[in-house]
Amino acid sequence: MTEHTYAVIMAGGGGTRLWPISRKESPKQLLPLLGKETMFQSTVARLERIFPPERILVVTVEEQARVMREQVPSIPKENYLIEPAPRGTASVVALAAAVLKRRDPQAVMAIQTADHHIRNQDLFQYLLRTAIDVAEKEYLVTLGITPTFPSTGYGYIQQGEPLNGDYKYPVYMVKRFKEKPDEATAQQLLRSGDHSWNSGMFVWRVDAILSEIQKQMPDLFKAVDEISSVWDSPDKIDVVKKIWYGLQTQTIDYGIMERAERVAVLPAGGLGWSDVGAWDSLFDVLLPDMNGNVSVNAQHLPLDTHNALVYSVDDQRLVVTIGMDDVVIVDAGDVLLVCKTDQSQKVKNIVEHLKKHNQEKYL
Amino acid sequence: MTEHTYAVIMAGGGGTRLWPISRKESPKQLLPLLGKETMFQSTVARLERIFPPERILVVTVEEQARVMREQVPSIPKENYLIEPAPRGTASVVALAAAVLKRRDPQAVMAIQTADHHIRNQDLFQYLLRTAIDVAEKEYLVTLGITPTFPSTGYGYIQQGEPLNGDYKYPVYMVKRFKEKPDEATAQQLLRSGDHSWNSGMFVWRVDAILSEIQKQMPDLFKAVDEISSVWDSPDKIDVVKKIWYGLQTQTIDYGIMERAERVAVLPAGGLGWSDVGAWDSLFDVLLPDMNGNVSVNAQHLPLDTHNALVYSVDDQRLVVTIGMDDVVIVDAGDVLLVCKTDQSQKVKNIVEHLKKHNQEKYL
Numbered sequence: 001m002t003e004h005t006y007a008v009i010m011a012g013g014g015g016t017r018l019w020p021i022s023r024k025e026s027p028k029q030l031l032p033l034l035g036k037e038t039m040f041q042s043t044v045a046r047l048e049r050i051f052p053p054e055r056i057l058v059v060t061v062e063e064q065a066r067v068m069r070e071q072v073p074s075i076p077k078e079n080y081l082i083e084p085a086p087r088g089t090a091s092v093v094a095l096a097a098a099v100l101k102r103r104d105p106q107a108v109m110a111i112q113t114a115d116h117h118i119r120n121q122d123l124f125q126y127l128l129r130t131a132i133d134v135a136e137k138e139y140l141v142t143l144g145i146t147p148t149f150p151s152t153g154y155g156y157i158q159q160g161e162p163l164n165g166d167y168k169y170p171v172y173m174v175k176r177f178k179e180k181p182d183e184a185t186a187q188q189l190l191r192s193g194d195h196s197w198n199s200g201m202f203v204w205r206v207d208a209i210l211s212e213i214q215k216q217m218p219d220l221f222k223a224v225d226e227i228s229s230v231w232d233s234p235d236k237i238d239v240v241k242k243i244w245y246g247l248q249t250q251t252i253d254y255g256i257m258e259r260a261e262r263v264a265v266l267p268a269g270g271l272g273w274s275d276v277g278a279w280d281s282l283f284d285v286l287l288p289d290m291n292g293n294v295s296v297n298a299q300h301l302p303l304d305t306h307n308a309l310v311y312s313v314d315d316q317r318l319v320v321t322i323g324m325d326d327v328v329i330v331d332a333g334d335v336l337l338v339c340k341t342d343q344s345q346k347v348k349n350i351v352e353h354l355k356k357h358n359q360e361k362y363l
Numbered sequence: 364m365t366e367h368t369y370a371v372i373m374a375g376g377g378g379t380r381l382w383p384i385s386r387k388e389s390p391k392q393l394l395p396l397l398g399k400e401t402m403f404q405s406t407v408a409r410l411e412r413i414f415p416p417e418r419i420l421v422v423t424v425e426e427q428a429r430v431m432r433e434q435v436p437s438i439p440k441e442n443y444l445i446e447p448a449p450r451g452t453a454s455v456v457a458l459a460a461a462v463l464k465r466r467d468p469q470a471v472m473a474i475q476t477a478d479h480h481i482r483n484q485d486l487f488q489y490l491l492r493t494a495i496d497v498a499e500k501e502y503l504v505t506l507g508i509t510p511t512f513p514s515t516g517y518g519y520i521q522q523g524e525p526l527n528g529d530y531k532y533p534v535y536m537v538k539r540f541k542e543k544p545d546e547a548t549a550q551q552l553l554r555s556g557d558h559s560w561n562s563g564m565f566v567w568r569v570d571a572i573l574s575e576i577q578k579q580m581p582d583l584f585k586a587v588d589e590i591s592s593v594w595d596s597p598d599k600i601d602v603v604k605k606i607w608y609g610l611q612t613q614t615i616d617y618g619i620m621e622r623a624e625r626v627a628v629l630p631a632g633g634l635g636w637s638d639v640g641a642w643d644s645l646f647d648v649l650l651p652d653m654n655g656n657v658s659v660n661a662q663h664l665p666l667d668t669h670n671a672l673v674y675s676v677d678d679q680r681l682v683v684t685i686g687m688d689d690v691v692i693v694d695a696g697d698v699l700l701v702c703k704t705d706q707s708q709k710v711k712n713i714v715e716h717l718k719k720h721n722q723e724k725y726l
Contacts, residue, residue: 316697317699318383320698321700322700324701327687331699335682335683336681336682338682338692339684340687346667
């Protein structure tokens with residue numbers, strides 16, 4: 001680990017999959033979803049075991065940056081890169097790489113998401129150090145997650161030959177990226193044994209990723225090159241705005257990774273990783289009691305109740321459940337959600353419905 | 364119908380079966396459980412179609428009487444008979460009969476409960492008029508309810524021979540009263556075709572019931588005789604208190620009806636009667652939508668939801684349900700209940716648990 005390693009936290013999203021707790025004005029990464037710390041604070045704390053705060057960058061939108069600076073005063077103000085508007089992860093990565101290259105041409109950057117959860121922090125630290133070692137050899141490295149069920153909610157990465165080198169964890173060349181599969185394909189991929197979930201965690205040298213961007217998305221390369229050239233001038237804000245709104249929204253996976261060369265994967269098992277992408281994921285992230293029940297900030301009195309998640313913003317309120325199995329109960333104050341656990345993805349349908357009918361106050 | 368007919372509303376109970384809405388300080392009869400009127404107001408409105416308010420009496424405890432007088436100013440203050448403490452329905456009936464006899468020796472009284480619901484009010488009016496006709500012939504008349512399912516929650520009344528007379532509805536002599544049966548017996552009673560549920564609605568001449576009380580519960584007879592002798596004197600309150608606390612708690616069914624002679628029953632079908640004894644009964648009392656969902660005072664947004672009751676004290680709160688079937692959701696502000704419909708009787712176990720652990724604030 002050299003002083004040329006940096007972490008870049010992507011934190012622009014306004015996820016509604018954990019509605020009604022995650023809201024437009026307070027997206028999940030800014031909330032103490034799983035305990036006392038907000039997810040952004042936990043992400044920074046996890047990274048601070050490896051990177052000093054001066055080498056942690058955050059890419060986000062202005063409104064969120066204000067809250068984040070309050071939540072984590074340790075990260076220097078100039079390390080916040082402000083997107084005038086979300087334009088997808090390809091743009092975020094390109095901007096961060098261009099700005100970092102200007103600051104440190106030898107920089108290696110580890111991309112993290114602000115709203116994921118990792119239970120096994122020690123293992124994470126070791127894996128990331130190995131990923132950095134591999135990235136220094138000019139590989140684009142992805143942290144894959146060993147699948148535990150046939151998920152249709154993640155993209156998959158197929159591994160090829162093992163990578164030669166004196167690494168502490170197995171590393172493979174990537175054979176193929178695959179988009180979110182259907183149920184049958186997911187079953188197949190799980191059984192294959194050579195597929196990982198795409199966690200969205202990447203590590204690479206900034207010059208390596210920028211050269212891929214130049215090759216595959218030349219317009220984006222030109223845009224961030226122009227931005228980085230005025231980064232320390234008074235024109236910065238105007239130039240960023242002008243250029244940014246003209247960018248096409250694109251993900252790094254689809255825009256770059258699927259066709260990139262020299263891509264490696266570290267398949268991580270036992271990391272306890274979750275993108276906390278729906279209410280049912282909290283059963284994996286938190287420890288249920290012997291009846292399978294989980295409660296967060298709630299006074300829950302269960303009778304004949306199993307596998308119930310009770311999540312509340314008001315710990316004075318008593319939540320009684322009788323004869324309930326496999327249910328998620330979320331008390332957000334102005335909204336109460338009662339949902340069969342295996343249907344918690346349908347929260348997005350409710351959010352769409354409320355949007356369509358201009359129920360802004362509930363969004 | 365003569366000016367000798369009276370209604371007596373029994374309203375002393377502090378039911379907890381509709382907890383967390385029905386509470387110690389505000390029992391269900393004092394609440395607008397099913398709409399804008401409280402159940403007590405609905406009961407009075409139903410009776411005022413037959414009896415002028417001057418001939419409607421209420422037996423209750425002091426704290427509840429205060430609220431009832433505010434809710435129904437039409438009933439004269441002196442028509443409230445105050446129990447110093449609940450001593451069962453036998454004592455209530457005996458007191459009302461003794462006081463009424465003093466006022467009107469030819470009185471016929473119709474006993475009603477303050478917290479039952481009757482949908483078909485026209486039919487109720489006709490049935491009650493017939494019951495009064497029968498009672499004037501010195502029968503003790505019970506209004507039976509034709510069973511619609513094998514309930515184990517009610518006592519049953521077996522009918523015998525039809526009663527001769529020019530009545531608008533069929534009337535039978537009562538063969539036997541039966542206590543709440545077990546499941547198998549209830550199935551049998553339902554199939555028999557000659558059993559009704561005991562609704563707790565009775566009609567009789569005061570002299571007829573007092574003579575039965577004198578025969579079967581002489582101590583109670585003596586007690587209410589003594590009370591009625593001082594009813595208009597300044598000693599009344601002291602005497603009532605002294606005597607009342609010495610009474611044994613007993614129901615009219617067990618104490619009198621089971622062994623009484625000349626008991627008749629009017630089996631009522633189609634009355635839409637409910638004792639609203641548990642949350643699941645609201646599905647019978649209120650009209651569900653095409654998905655079987657019922658909501659009371661709630662903003663309910665259901666997705667893939669069937670047979671859900673959503674009851675709220677706060678109509679500003681949005682209640683979203685996804686993939687929920689056969690569930691009762693009751694939002695009482697400080698308590699939220701989520702309960703499988705067929706287990707709503709278990710609410711009493713929760714109430715007992717809270718009592719045991721001194722959680723008075725939730726009772």
